[in-house]
Amino acid sequence: MTAFMTVLGIVVFAFGLLFSIAWHEFGHLSTAKMFGIRVPQYMVGFGPTMWSRKKGETEYGIKWIPLGGYIRMIGMFPPGEDGRVQRRSTSPFRGMIEDARQAAYEELQPGDEKRLFYTRAPWKRVIVMFAGPFMNLVLAVVVFVGVMMTFGIATQTTTVGSVSDCVIKAEAVAENPDRKCRDSDPAAPAKAAGLERGDRIVGFNGRPIDDWETLQTSIRDTIGPATVTVERDGKRVDLHPTLTENTVTKSDGDGGYVDGEYVKAGFLGFTPASGIVKQDFGQSVDRMGDMVVNGVDALIALPSKIPDLWNAAFQGEERQEDSPVGVVGAARVGGEVLNLDIPPEQRVASMLLLVAGFNLSLFLFNMLPLLPLDGGHIAGALWESVRRAFARVFRRPDPGPFDVAKLMPVAYVVAGVFICFTLLVLVADVVNPVQLTG
Template identity: 55%
Template structure:
């Protein structure tokens, strides 16, 4: 039941994120006098709608996105284009069909309220408002959690003691029969021990202790606090294969003790929050760039092979993760809810970055068109040439249709993988 409840809650959070995104477009379009005829969450058949003023608000059957419909997205043909011989090329038909469909929405009394008539900076604000609403939501969630709940940081108190020595790249769950006992187990370390000194040097943090352990070998003296008394232990450190520190990939031979630190929550300062969110944005941007390279992994996962932990997930996969988080009984209820809202914030961060890509039909494609129009007009003024007029994004519709087909195919691939071989927290 907790899994189902978690899926439902997270799914509703995703729908809110979509509605929040479209609200940014809606509010700024109305602010600049553009007529908005529809505000919809979802695609396909309309389940519910109600008209308020000149705008119809509703929910559609396929909850994988949303849109607002603004009149006059494309400018009309220039006068000199009407006298040209009509082309029978399919791409030309696409352009004219799209232009005609947009023109049919414009009534005579609304002819001055079309989107393309607004200055480039206003159109940029309207199209950027949606993605930035997702960014605001993500930053708001992350900042609230980091500054009020905190971040789990390791301490110098021992949480658990490894019973054997196994290379990190072997990834085993239990100690093999022939595995030697760990230096910590041999020396008598216990959960709850607080390490005070390592090899004669006072320990200030887990990070310092970890570096000291990795740089050491042979017998060392470790002073620990245990049950209100101090105990000196003398483990004999060995070399073992461990992951590289930081963002570097791979493994390295380093000193090994065999203890896992306890963790406590530390509230972050505004400066630390800004640094963490900046790091999250950079990491998410890198993952967005890597999306095309994940296609082989998705295809292999559908075929039954193990799915990588950083594989892309869609609405279904993300909702399943939300359900898994809420049912994870090793965490408190509060910790599970915090994890769910942070997962929702991460999704909103991805929505922001993906929608800002400078390709149609994404918001970033319209922003790029408005920037190009602004640049052309400035160059024309500087060179004393006639105003080139609005940039005709209708001519890019064949490209937009192609990109849409690619996105649909990718989304279907992710959907199938999320159903047959989902990413799980375990």
């Protein structure tokens, strides 16, 4: 049964991946057709064609390697300086440019002169190239918010999970996780006041409490006598602890903690229990915003993860929890998700969140202003707008379309770096994968 669920999880994630790619390319396709650009091909995947069918002027198909997709638009790059589509050169860099230009025109047909991508206004080209990543962002937001509002997510609650016996500084616990209470350690205020595991805190100093973030802030802002109202066995009970000042782990402002950073604050002395809590629309949007910020931070930190990836792949060192994962690693995580000992609806929610996270990563990655990514074409169109605006202001001749093909040598370098990084992640995912469980 375990093997079956693992395979099922991988298959489910694979279908989610294929849909995400198809959804991305549909964004490019629909906007390109909207602006009258001819699109000969819409393909999901790379390599040999598994299935295809031509409808109208576009061939729709699926290829065997589900690691991406593309649409082929006519005239992605303008002609060369001599007005010709092809011109050969002995320069390898010039050859790259000319190969890219030739590929952009290889299916040119009579009447396509007015249907070329590069002839469209820069703002239209920006829309066409942005539409793909934007579709991934839309899918990520819809799934994230839908899961949070429908299924809920694991979060810390105001229910007491455990009560501390004594007051110990956070640094001491970090240095020695097995640190026990000593006779010299004062009793924890929660213990002294009679707080018990399973109590649900519903009020603090007369203020209603319904979420962990508010409770955490209230506790940390209080030193001295306080009134804590709890629900116990269906009844409300007021407890009167005297909160003490202690060195605690710094809060991230959302109920979580910042590892390795400490502050002095009010201390009650209990650990909140975690539970699946449905979020309202506002809370879901806030959490989605946090995920976007975390995604950007992770993208910026990507180069710093390479040494750890290398050591995990080839030196046998432990794979870090925040290590980047590729398609293979994500599929493997999908298999683990369906084997988790959690309710079936939470397995479904976890799979949906995995696919949503993949779509958010696709959006952020594709928005990098580098060729051959969509962001590189967007940057080229925006630069063309700036050049033309500058020429109009200073009454200079129109410089014409910006030739993105001239950046193809850089694009090949960038693509080479991406391929090497992808292979490194693949090896790490195979020999030393990130695991949800020990």
